[in-house]
Amino acid sequence: MTQIRRLSTADAGFSQSLAALLAWDAAADDQVQQRVAAIIAEVRGRGDAALLELTARFDHWTPTGAADLEIPRNRMAQAWDVIPSDQRQALEAAAGRIRAYAQRQRLASWDFTEADGTLLGQQVAPLDRAGLYVPGGKAAYPSSVLMNAIPAKVAGVGELIMVVPTPGGEWNDLVLAAAHCAGVDRAFAIGGAQAIAALAYGTASVPAVDKIVGPGNLYVATAKRAVFGQVGIDMIAGPSEILILCDGATDPDWIAMDLFSQAEHDEDAQSILVAWDADFLERVAASIERLLPTMERRAIIAAALRERGALILARDLDDAVAVANQVAPEHLELSVADPRAIVGRIRHAGAIFMGRYTAEALGDYCAGPNHVLPTSRTARFSSPLGVYDFQKRSSLIMASRAGSAELARIAAVLARGEGLTAHARSAEYRAGAEYPVAP
Template sequence: MTDIQRLSTLDADFQPRLAALLAWDSVSDDLVQQTVAEIIRAIRARGDAALLDYTARFDRWTPATATELELPRARLAQAWQTIPTDQREALELAVARIRAYAEHQKLESWSYREPDGTLLGQQVTPLDRAGLYVPGGKAAYPSSVLMNAIPAKVAGVGELIMVVPTPDGELNELVLAAAHIAGVDRAFAIGGAQAVAALAYGTETIPGVDKIVGPGNIYVATAKRAVYGQVGIDMIAGPSEILVVCDGATDPDWIAMDLFSQAEHDEDAQSILLSWDGGFLERVAASIERLLPTMERRTIIAAALGARGALIQVRDLDDAITVANVIAPEHLELSVADPEAIVGRIRHAGAIFMGRYTAEALGDYCAGPNHVLPTSRTARFSSPLGVYDFQKRSSLIMASRAGAAELSRTASVLARGEGLTAHARSADYRGEAS
């Protein structure tokens, strides 16, 4: 029997139980932070030498020199040519769809002139260099390569550097092939906090970057948090989440498998179903019991469902929407008859999957929108990764002679009110000359 929590909005203790279910502490413990701080200090002080030491220690292989850490572009092309045809075709289709969606996200420069000739605007420019961290070894994620690399390339990033750990020196061919088709410029066989530090500060071999994106374990996440400020980062992501809102008319096996699809990531993943049809909740529970033994990752799924999963009965659709906005999930499935009629009422969600036929898994791989999404209720204030994360905006201000005369008076008054007389006199000079 799968030990999945049952909640109801009718229960007096629903709010505290929901809060406890959603609680997630993504802050690493003191030992992890201490280890990461030591790694960062070593990389900054010893560069490539420290990188080689950590590769031997954590990834269990010893390159003769740091130059051997780089994976030549020819090696990426070789992987592309040797993977099975069905994988190559799947990557091609996914890339085309992800790129087409990303093209719609590009921010463009703009400006306007005021009647006196003053120009105001915004200039959009891509990052010079971005770093992409890819979880490595045999349990690697080529989809993460595509989702992080393609928006960067569409944005016009000058150089995209990929790092991927290779435990025991083993390379994942599908990851290398994905890097090839996504347009990664340089790739290095390094991982962990040491890779993040190398990207942030640079070594003799690894070029420093302006922003680091991509998922990783607790050491990688802690390192990204630690180097933020030296470089930009995408986000500090928690475990994967799915929330399904269903009216009871979808096949319960489909919904059970959708819950499994996130639970199989790891034991901390969260899968929640909301429905106002109590009988449907029971049918889904029965599907879970029947289908779970057939899953390859059933132990992980069972642990995740038992620790952080829930079947929640709500009063009605309005109640479901209210709870969904409180949960602010990474992935939200609206498995209802008319999702377009209610999607405008969803205020907080990383990605919204609309209709009975839209499995969350489609978004993970090939629908088009990015699968790098805010977790742990951060969808309340943040957004999916996109082209805009690899673009910068600079304000444009060019005062005309007449405009300077007008603006200087206002600036001078406000500056003197703040006690900043140099500001005021700097403005006055322009005003007096106009």
């Protein structure tokens, strides 16, 4: 029988049990941190030579030189031509939807002028160069290419650099075709912490970037944390998560398969169902038992459900919503009759899938919103990846003569209160002064 935790919000110690279930630190292993630090130091110190050695060691193929690490653009175009037509059509359709959604996210510059002529505003500009990490170990993720690259392109990023591990030196045509479809400018066949280090610090072959985005394994997540500050990063992504809130009227097979859809990622993925109908929980448990043997990745699913999954009995809808907000899941399905009536009560979730017909998998591939989402309860303070992650904002201030005098009076008082006399006098010098205008 498939093992999965059974919890009830009525149980004493429920909050503690839930907190233990949710606990996850993507970079808690001291040995991993030490290995990553050593890899980063190697790449910083020896550049391409280190990349060649590390690629041979970890990806088990031996480039003859640094030029072998770059995947030519015409090779990406070739991949687009050779993949099956149904895959090409699916990539085009998904890319179109992702692009249409992203275009609505673009921030625009703005300014306003006060009565005394002082101008204040905000100037928005894209990043010069961004780096995209695409996983390539246990599986290939063309969807990740689209989700990370297209918002960057919509934002107007000057150059987009993709890195992807190629175990055994094998290039994945579907990933390369996705890169072609999304407009990736350059691509390199490197992965792991060494790829993150190369993007952060640059080598003779790999240009340094301003921000690194994209998911990866524990070593990639640890490396992103280590280089943050040298470059920007999107987030430290933990294992995939889904929480389903269901009123008991959805087909239990659908719910079981939705739980599987995240559990099949890896053994650390988390799948949780919250319902206030005990009989429905039993029916979902029966569906899990019956459907699991039919799954290709059943061993991974079973391990994930056993280690980090749960079926939670809530007292009622209000109780279930409270659990959802406590979990702050990456993916939240509101599988209820009227999801719009309760969605406003959800304060913390990466993406919310509303209604019985909205499988989370639609969001992973083609619905439009980004599938790069905050995990490990970070939805309490962070948001999905979007165009805004590839744009910078600069404040605009242009004081008029009259405005300068008024602002200087306020600034001088506050500056002297802080003991910063030069600040005060710098402002006062301009207060009401007439600056000569060149003829």
